[in-house]
Amino acid sequence: MKVAVVLGTRPEIIKLSPIIRECARLRLDYFILHTGQHYAYNLNQVFFEQLGLPPSKYNLGVGSGTHAKETGKMLIGIERVLLKEKPDVVLVEGDTNTVLAGALAASKLQIKVGHVEAGLRSYDRQMPEEINRTLTDHCSDYLFAPTEKAKAILLGEGIPDDKIFVTGNTIVDAIYQNLDIAKKGGNTLDTLHLAPREYFLVTLHRQENVDDSARFASILEGLNKVGTEFHLPVIYPIHPRSQEMMTEFGLEPRNLKLIEPVDFLGFLQLESNARLILTDSGGVQEEACILNVPCITLRDNTERPETIEVGSNILAGASPDKILKYAELMLSRQDNWTNPFGDGKAGERIVKIVTGAEHG
Numbered sequence: 001m002k003v004a005v006v007l008g009t010r011p012e013i014i015k016l017s018p019i020i021r022e023c024a025r026l027r028l029d030y031f032i033l034h035t036g037q038h039y040a041y042n043l044n045q046v047f048f049e050q051l052g053l054p055p056s057k058y059n060l061g062v063g064s065g066t067h068a069k070e071t072g073k074m075l076i077g078i079e080r081v082l083l084k085e086k087p088d089v090v091l092v093e094g095d096t097n098t099v100l101a102g103a104l105a106a107s108k109l110q111i112k113v114g115h116v117e118a119g120l121r122s123y124d125r126q127m128p129e130e131i132n133r134t135l136t137d138h139c140s141d142y143l144f145a146p147t148e149k150a151k152a153i154l155l156g157e158g159i160p161d162d163k164i165f166v167t168g169n170t171i172v173d174a175i176y177q178n179l180d181i182a183k184k185g186g187n188t189l190d191t192l193h194l195a196p197r198e199y200f201l202v203t204l205h206r207q208e209n210v211d212d213s214a215r216f217a218s219i220l221e222g223l224n225k226v227g228t229e230f231h232l233p234v235i236y237p238i239h240p241r242s243q244e245m246m247t248e249f250g251l252e253p254r255n256l257k258l259i260e261p262v263d264f265l266g267f268l269q270l271e272s273n274a275r276l277i278l279t280d281s282g283g284v285q286e287e288a289c290i291l292n293v294p295c296i297t298l299r300d301n302t303e304r305p306e307t308i309e310v311g312s313n314i315l316a317g318a319s320p321d322k323i324l325k326y327a328e329l330m331l332s333r334q335d336n337w338t339n340p341f342g343d344g345k346a347g348e349r350i351v352k353i354v355t356g357a358e359h360g
């Protein structure tokens with residue numbers, strides 16, 4: 001049994017790390033194929049180093065481009081590697097262009113595809129991620145749904161029950177495996193002169209938010225209002241996409257402290273001590289929920305409705321007034337919700353299933 005782990009971006013490295021660790025622990029025959037979608041040190045290599053992951057056997061060096069350019073180059077490169085390596089199963093995670101390319105290349109070669117984090121839907125086809133995740137689900141053989149809700153979505157789309165496995169989300173594993181280390185490690189809060197619970201944390205990078213100048217400006221205005229109203233610093237580790245768009249649009253955020261993207265342990269420290277998190281990231285919505293920190297999602301929809309249902313998250317969209325109003329609301333909310341994303345053993349379960357050690 002040979003396993004190929006295909007990844008390419010920051011969240012995939014983080015969320016696949018528990019699976020890679022499990023493959024290594026069991027001494028399985030596996031390899032990592034990196035598409036090179038993310039290549040900056042602080043979006044890529046830092047996570048391999050910090051999470052102690054083995055190096056990728058292949059890096060396609062695809063880099064940035066339009067959706068078709070990225071996906072097309074990946075398809076060609078992934079196919080070449082799969083033909084050479086002949087793995088029995090290809091694992092992909094999430095909803096990026098890398099995920100779609102990995103799933104499509106493998107399924108056309110009749111190689112089994114395992115989709116980690118299957119069954120998420122925002123029902124918003126404007127988002128490239130929605131197209132990627134839906135298509136990937138429909139060409140996968142193992143659908144690893146993080147929750148029963150995700151499984152119900154897949155069943156509703158006609159995917160057979162015996163392909164779907166509710167495993168929990170591997171982000172819980174990644175947090176449980178790293179939070180203690182993060183607490184003991186170097187202190188990101190001290191470096192940034194922040195006190196626990198006395199700052200807000202922001203991430204914002206999604207295409208639909210930052211590639212639209214009016215929408216990006218509106219969200220920045222909302223963040224400015226929140227910082228001003230509550231007299232607390234607002235920290236924004238800025239994704240390179242957002243930095244580029246901010247420069248191109250000539251936007252000058254007020255009341256925001258922009259910093260470089262942070263490594264995972266540093267980011268866990270920032271998240272777990274924040275008074276409130278404001279984000280458009282999928283992974284950050286989940287992490288806020290798991291870490292018991294209230295979250296405002298700067299989008300009109302979410303494919304993580306479990307977070308809204310348990311009360312950890314609320315959708316504010318891009319309106320400055322709504323962002324401010326919801327900040328007031330979430331600051332008064334009790335943080336005693338239950339984590340809906342599992343027990344931190346998703347990685348173990350997934351590896352057992354693909355290696356045939358467990359069925360059903």
Ligand code: UD1
Nearest residue numbers: 009010011037038039040043064065096097128129240241
């Ligand atoms: C991608 C995913 C998104 C995910 C995000 C995680 C798709 C369609 N989008 O978005 O779902 O939330 O990763 O962070 O797959 N750039 C750099 N250095 C890098 C990588 C990117 O400077 O190492 C800049 C380039 O200008 C590039 C832009 O960011 O054009 C966008 O990169 P891309 O990988 O296309 O999409 P992301 O916005 O990172």
Ligand code: UDP
Nearest residue numbers: 010011014237261262263264267281282283
């Ligand atoms: N993250 C990080 N440093 C940062 C911002 C985010 O390590 O400066 C981590 C975060 O903990 C989460 C993941 O990156 O696990 C989320 O990735 P991102 O927001 O880029 O993508 P998305 O989840 O929206 O696809």
